[in-house]
Amino acid sequence: xxxxxxxxxxxxxxxxxxxxxxxxxxxxxxxxxxxxxxxxxxxxxxxxxxxxxxxxxxxxxxxxxxxxxxxxxxxxxxxxxxxxxxxxxxxxxxxxxxxxxxxxxxxxxxxxxxxxxxxxxxxxxxxxxxxxxxxxxxxxxxxxxxxxxxxxxxxxxxxxxxxxxxxxxxxxxxxxxxxxxxxxxxxxxxxxxxxxxxxxxxxxxxxxxxxxxxxxxxxxxxxxxxxxxxxxxxxxxxxxxxxxxxxxxxxxxxxxxxxxxxxxxxxxxxxxxxxxxxxxxxxxxxxxxxxxxxxxxxxxxxxxxxxxxxxxxxxxxxxxxxxxxxxxxxxxxxxxxxxxxxxxxxxxxxxxxxxxxxxxxxxxxxxxxxxxxxxxxxxxxxxxxxxxxxxxxxxxxxxxxxxxxxxxxxxxxxxxxxxxxxxxxxxxxxxxxxxxxxxxxxxxxxxxxxxxxxxxxxxxxxxxxxxxxxxxxxxxxxxxxxxxxxxxxxxxxxxxxxxxxxxxxxxxxxxxxxxxxxxxxxxxxxxxxxxxxxxxxxxxxxxxxxxxxxxxxxxxxxxxxx
Amino acid sequence: xxxxxxxxxxxxxxxxxxxxxxxxxxxxxxxxxxxxxxxxxxxxxxxxxxxxxxxxxxxxxxxxxxxxxxxxxxxxxxxxxxxxxxxxxxxxxxxxxxxxxxxxxxxxxxxxxxxxxxxxxxxxxxxxxxxxxxxxxxxxxxxxxxxxxxxxxxxxxxxxxxxxxxxxxxxxxxxxxxxxxxxxxxxxxxxxxxxxxxxxxxxxxxxxxxxxxxxxxxxxxxxxxxxxxxxxxxxxxxxxxxxxxxxxxxxxxxxxxxxxxxxxxxxxxxxxxxxxxxxx
Numbered sequence: 001x002x003x004x005x006x007x008x009x010x011x012x013x014x015x016x017x018x019x020x021x022x023x024x025x026x027x028x029x030x031x032x033x034x035x036x037x038x039x040x041x042x043x044x045x046x047x048x049x050x051x052x053x054x055x056x057x058x059x060x061x062x063x064x065x066x067x068x069x070x071x072x073x074x075x076x077x078x079x080x081x082x083x084x085x086x087x088x089x090x091x092x093x094x095x096x097x098x099x100x101x102x103x104x105x106x107x108x109x110x111x112x113x114x115x116x117x118x119x120x121x122x123x124x125x126x127x128x129x130x131x132x133x134x135x136x137x138x139x140x141x142x143x144x145x146x147x148x149x150x151x152x153x154x155x156x157x158x159x160x161x162x163x164x165x166x167x168x169x170x171x172x173x174x175x176x177x178x179x180x181x182x183x184x185x186x187x188x189x190x191x192x193x194x195x196x197x198x199x200x201x202x203x204x205x206x207x208x209x210x211x212x213x214x215x216x217x218x219x220x221x222x223x224x225x226x227x228x229x230x231x232x233x234x235x236x237x238x239x240x241x242x243x244x245x246x247x248x249x250x251x252x253x254x255x256x257x258x259x260x261x262x263x264x265x266x267x268x269x270x271x272x273x274x275x276x277x278x279x280x281x282x283x284x285x286x287x288x289x290x291x292x293x294x295x296x297x298x299x300x301x302x303x304x305x306x307x308x309x310x311x312x313x314x315x316x317x318x319x320x321x322x323x324x325x326x327x328x329x330x331x332x333x334x335x336x337x338x339x340x341x342x343x344x345x346x347x348x349x350x351x352x353x354x355x356x357x358x359x360x361x362x363x364x365x366x367x368x369x370x371x372x373x374x375x376x377x378x379x380x381x382x383x384x385x386x387x388x389x390x391x392x393x394x395x396x397x398x399x400x401x402x403x404x405x406x407x408x409x410x411x412x413x414x415x416x417x418x419x420x421x422x423x424x425x426x427x428x429x430x431x432x433x434x435x436x437x438x439x440x441x442x443x444x445x446x447x448x449x450x451x452x453x454x455x456x457x458x459x460x461x462x463x464x465x466x467x468x469x470x471x472x473x474x475x476x477x478x479x480x481x482x483x484x485x486x487x488x489x490x491x492x493x494x495x496x497x498x499x500x501x502x503x504x505x506x507x508x509x510x511x512x513x514x515x516x517x518x519x520x521x522x523x524x525x526x527x528x529x530x531x532x533x534x535x536x537x538x539x540x541x542x543x544x545x546x547x548x549x550x551x552x553x554x555x556x557x558x559x560x561x562x
Numbered sequence: 563x564x565x566x567x568x569x570x571x572x573x574x575x576x577x578x579x580x581x582x583x584x585x586x587x588x589x590x591x592x593x594x595x596x597x598x599x600x601x602x603x604x605x606x607x608x609x610x611x612x613x614x615x616x617x618x619x620x621x622x623x624x625x626x627x628x629x630x631x632x633x634x635x636x637x638x639x640x641x642x643x644x645x646x647x648x649x650x651x652x653x654x655x656x657x658x659x660x661x662x663x664x665x666x667x668x669x670x671x672x673x674x675x676x677x678x679x680x681x682x683x684x685x686x687x688x689x690x691x692x693x694x695x696x697x698x699x700x701x702x703x704x705x706x707x708x709x710x711x712x713x714x715x716x717x718x719x720x721x722x723x724x725x726x727x728x729x730x731x732x733x734x735x736x737x738x739x740x741x742x743x744x745x746x747x748x749x750x751x752x753x754x755x756x757x758x759x760x761x762x763x764x765x766x767x768x769x770x771x772x773x774x775x776x777x778x779x780x781x782x783x784x785x786x787x788x789x790x791x792x793x794x795x796x797x798x799x800x801x802x803x804x805x806x807x808x809x810x811x812x813x814x815x816x817x818x819x820x821x822x823x824x825x826x827x828x829x830x831x832x833x834x835x836x837x838x839x840x841x842x
Contacts, residue, residue, distance in 0.1 A: 244797070246797075265797075267798050267801045318604070322606070322623065389781075391781075394621070395621070398782075399601060399603040399624075399782070400622065403602070403603050416777070417694060
């Protein structure tokens with residue numbers, strides 16, 4: 001059964017870990033820096049995510065789960081609105097010229113229970129994360145790519161065997177440090193899903209109320225936080241009425257709310273853009289809608305002409321214009337969105353062209369029947385495939401794709417199922433064609449670090465959830481492996497550009513379009529919201545970076561006085 | 563226009579039949595009545611009512627008025643198929659139990675008891691969620707879960723009829739069970755089954771719409787239930803009076819269809835349900 005809460009939770013939860021690298025995608029608030037009255041520390045009411053797990057570092061799920069956890073725990077580095085990773089739990093950070101040695105000194109900080117944070121805690125945390133197995137929905141698990149050495153109580157040294165372009169973000173800026181004296185006694189971290197000890201951290205907030213049945217949580221600022229008393233006094237997370245956060249905010253129930261990840265039209269956004277009471281921020285391409293072909297099934301699905309014909313048959317500009325009223329972009333065949341600094345614009349394009357689609361199908365031996373009905377394959381069987389789509393994906397999109405493919409003679413059996421079942425089919429590679437929402441439960445979005453290309457195009461992906469099923473191009477594999485070990489930005493861009501060109505030619509998966517993220521807020525309550533370039537933590541593209549709650553400002557670590 | 567004798571003084575029946583007749587007419591002649599294809603998603607979306615689009619267009623650019631007309635056809639298909647299933651299963655079980663008696667009767671009635679005790683709607687939702695959304699699944703489930711009432715009525719009437727002299731005589735002259743069923747029982751049971759099936763038809767309309775509303779119907783079939791869901795979950799539904807040209811007509815059509823079947827059922831019940839007559 002599809003319920004509104006399930007839809008919202010799945011859709012936003014699965015996509016919440018989207019990342020964004022582009023500095024320019026970080027649009028500022030439309031209003032002044034802040035209109036919070038002097039002397040008042042605000043309470044901010046945002047949408048709740050209790051269904052995404054207990055907020056310990058090992059039991060949350062998906063992006064919104066990570067940001068709740070990040071209120072209770074700190075990482076060694078953390079970004080502000082510039083996207084630059086700043087020393088956070090660390091007081092200083094330096095990397096060697098070859099990128100192999102990363103040295104950090106810790107601040108004098110204590111855990112909630114009063115014991116000091118030591119380098120040993122950092123070493124323990126890294127070991128704990130990299131030796132235990134977690135659900136793929138735990139999006140902030142650091143990769144095991146370094147060895148670690150401590151010097152005294154405060155100095156940590158990470159040593160990498162090979163340079164890694166994602167190390168700083170994926171390890172230093174993502175891994176929440178946990179107390180060894182607590183977690184060393186917990187063998188199964190998943191079993192501590194309600195243990196209050198599991199929330200002993202260093203973070204700027206404390207969980208003071210949590211009611212899963214009512215789907216709400218409250219976090220209170222920790223006055224003794226090492227950067228100073230957080231500017232935002234209290235964060236209340238509440239369920240939106242009728243699964244509609246924007247309408248709930250308009251009715252006074254929330255202070256900030258996001259538009260739907262599957263896109264919003266100007267008619268929906270207008271009341272917030274035009275009302276001086278509200279501020280708005282947007283960022284390009286936070287989600288994409290890829291069409292996957294299961295190459296393992298062979299036949300037409302493994303035929304490049306068929307796949308290209310499918311993309312030529314769909315008028316994606318019309319989709320962006322009509323369904324999103326322009327609040328999105330046509331998908332790149334190279335996966336990375338135009339808003340991504342690694343985006344390569346000169347990849348093969350597949351504009352809407354039914355004549356070309358028909359020509360490709362004719363060339364592939366898929367013949368039209370004399371009655372003008374669906375085509376037949378060279379072996380005489382009908383050119384018919386099941387297209388699975390998620391019920392979270394707009395029905396108009398499903399209808400447009402269905403009708404577009406039928407128009408060129410491809411018979412589609414459209415099956416609309418819930419996201420969980422869709423992900424199940426994707427994981428088991430038990431599908432013909434499939435349209436899903438990217439990013440899924442984990443990973444960064446189409447504007448994230450280009451390492452996301454590994455999860456889509458590498459023949460040995462970290463998880464089959466996002467991978468182009470059955471795709472194997474050794475040159476693409478080589479380039480993906482090379483780019484992550486390349487610290488020179490221009491050289492890495494060249495490698496990533498080459499990957500995009502190759503996969504756009506092969507087209508094992510076709511991005512239909514990207515949607516823009518939209519966020520509105522009450523300016524008089526709290527104003528300096530922003531989307532973090534590159535995302536915070538593992539690449540979360542939500543405007544919930546804790547830096548802004550703590551400091552009350554968009555940049556730096558200095559706390560604004562109330 | 564001359565009113566048939568059997569309709570005179572029975573306004574409820576007349577109104578009910580008029581609604582059902584109109585509904586069937588629209589469903590049968592949908593291809594000629596609808597000005598546009600129901601699933602053409604290439605038009606401008608959210609158009610206001612005009613001479614071209616009487617009720618405007620929906621979120622995909624399809625004509626709302628045409629979808630309203632085609633939706634009646636989906637509903638009629640479900641009603642006809644599900645009601646036929648109920649008729650076949652209900653007759654088979656009821657007649658077998660009533661005529662054979664003994665173990666067959668007891669076994670059949672226990673099965674009926676089990677089905678009548680099941681919480682139908684949650685069960686339908688559960689099974690539909692497992693089986694996947696499709697019109698066939700909706701029809702099968704409605705048919706498979708709404709026959710027990712019909713079977714029980716048929717069985718009780720069969721028990722009464724088989725004691726009648728003409729049945730006993732027929733049997734005495736060597737008539738087999740199939741002959742008795744065909745020649746005597748079915749004609750005698752006809753009116754009461756018809757009245758019962760009208761209720762089943764109304765129930766089918768509501769269940770199909772309910773399942774489609776919950777996203778458990780065929781995603782590409784044009785259905786009033788799924789259109790209601792689509793309209794209600796559309797973030798623009800309160801903007802520019804979209805609800806008035808999309809949500810309200812669909813809801814009215816669905817309500818009218820259910821009311822039509824209900825009125826006919828209510829009008830027929832006193833005539834064919836002895837208990838109902840006694841109550842008056």
